[in-house]
Amino acid sequence: MYDAVLFLSKVMIPAVLAFIPLYAAFRNVPVYESFIEGAKEGFPTAIQIIPHLVGMMVAVSIFRETGALDFYLGLCRPLFSWIHFPEEILPLALLRPITGTGALAFAESIFHTEGPDSFLGRMASTMQGSTDTTLYVLTVYFGAVGVRRSLYAAKVGLLADLTGVLASWFIVCWVFGI
Amino acid sequence: MVNYIWLFMILSGVIAGIVQGEMNVVTQAALKGAKEGVAVCIGLISVLVFWLGMMRIAQDAGLLKKLASVLHPVARFLFPNIPRDHPAMGYILSNMSANLFGLGNAATPMGLKAMEELQKLNPDKKTATPAMCTLLALNTSSLTLIPTTIIGIRMEYGSVNPTEIIGTTIFATCCSTVMAILLDRWFRRREASKKRI
Numbered sequence: 001m002y003d004a005v006l007f008l009s010k011v012m013i014p015a016v017l018a019f020i021p022l023y024a025a026f027r028n029v030p031v032y033e034s035f036i037e038g039a040k041e042g043f044p045t046a047i048q049i050i051p052h053l054v055g056m057m058v059a060v061s062i063f064r065e066t067g068a069l070d071f072y073l074g075l076c077r078p079l080f081s082w083i084h085f086p087e088e089i090l091p092l093a094l095l096r097p098i099t100g101t102g103a104l105a106f107a108e109s110i111f112h113t114e115g116p117d118s119f120l121g122r123m124a125s126t127m128q129g130s131t132d133t134t135l136y137v138l139t140v141y142f143g144a145v146g147v148r149r150s151l152y153a154a155k156v157g158l159l160a161d162l163t164g165v166l167a168s169w170f171i172v173c174w175v176f177g178i
Numbered sequence: 179m180v181n182y183i184w185l186f187m188i189l190s191g192v193i194a195g196i197v198q199g200e201m202n203v204v205t206q207a208a209l210k211g212a213k214e215g216v217a218v219c220i221g222l223i224s225v226l227v228f229w230l231g232m233m234r235i236a237q238d239a240g241l242l243k244k245l246a247s248v249l250h251p252v253a254r255f256l257f258p259n260i261p262r263d264h265p266a267m268g269y270i271l272s273n274m275s276a277n278l279f280g281l282g283n284a285a286t287p288m289g290l291k292a293m294e295e296l297q298k299l300n301p302d303k304k305t306a307t308p309a310m311c312t313l314l315a316l317n318t319s320s321l322t323l324i325p326t327t328i329i330g331i332r333m334e335y336g337s338v339n340p341t342e343i344i345g346t347t348i349f350a351t352c353c354s355t356v357m358a359i360l361l362d363r364w365f366r367r368r369e370a371s372k373k374r375i
Contacts, residue, residue: 012279020232024239031235038234042227045290046219054215059184061211062191066203116337125343129325130350134318141314144290145297149305152365154179157318159361164354171346
């Protein structure tokens with residue numbers, strides 16, 4: 001079953017790449033010209049995002065590199081050890097919504113010290129797959145169209161991340177045992 | 179809220195710098211962050227140009243409309259305010275399918291295209307619409323069937339069974355997505371009732 005799923009993920013992009021132009025050609029669409037027309041929009045969109053992403057990355061970078069993040073991690077620790085949440089994985093839970101590369105690097109450090117098939121390794125993997133870099137997604141999506149007031153989107157994203165973290169913890173304990 | 183998060187991160191970083199007496203760390207971190215931001219955008223250019231080109235072919239061939247009409251019940255439930263034949267729907271659904279199959283870098287261009295179409299329906303261009311928030315909720319909770327990145331990394335670190343976490347990931351990601359949809363509904367209602375008062 002898993003092998004089938006993995007195979008699907010491998011052939012998905014080539015299949016899409018072949019199917020779209022072929023189908024379009026049957027519909028008499030000038031495929032190459034269409035491609036160029038659409039592709040033209042890519043560059044301005046990327047440029048449009050730069051100020052938003054720079055603004056966010058600067059804040060994240062200052063927050064992390066000065067040790068402010070570690071300070072808040074320390075503050076959260078008692079709360080999480082109170083509910084018996086594995087302490088070693090706490091930084092990943094807090095890093096995940098803020099910085100994708102930071103979270104990935106932390107997950108890799110767990111794989112390195114504990115091994116990917118350890119309890120912590122499995123939990124890190126599950127958390128990594130079930131949550132997303134909320135702040136990055138918000139910045140890029142709203143930045144691309146110039147929306148400034150994001151209403152409740154940030155709250156929803158962060159609470160969904162928290163749910164993902166707790167659900168990962170629960171399911172990994174349940175399936176693999178502690 | 180994003181305003182507060184931003185201010186909070188910068189201020190606590192600067193204070194941490196002052197407390198440790200290492201102000202140059204703050205400066206370096208700021209410049210490093212700026213560089214990283216630009217680098218990520220430059221990296222996005224190739225992905226955006228390529229996928230937006232492909233998406234245009236799909237649109238011209240009427241594929242997006244087809245996708246939208248096949249998945250109409252899902253769309254109706256999640257995005258009740260978007261007109262049935264609006265192009266935004268096709269992009270939203272292709273964004274969701276890309277996420278589902280773990281094609282992360284294809285999902286972003288489709289999502290941005292969807293945002294662009296939603297922005298056309300937006301009466302107040304500076305403020306997000308409920309439909310935009312729903313799209314964001316779906317993307318931040320990352321509903322995925324195959325966590326491709328993490329499986330790759332697990333292989334690299336010599337995992338005996340790199341795919342064993344697919345099941346647990348699907349469970350956790352379903353929880354977070356259901357939560358995101360419920361919260362989105364709840365906040366949307368609250369926002370709507372605020373406006374009426």
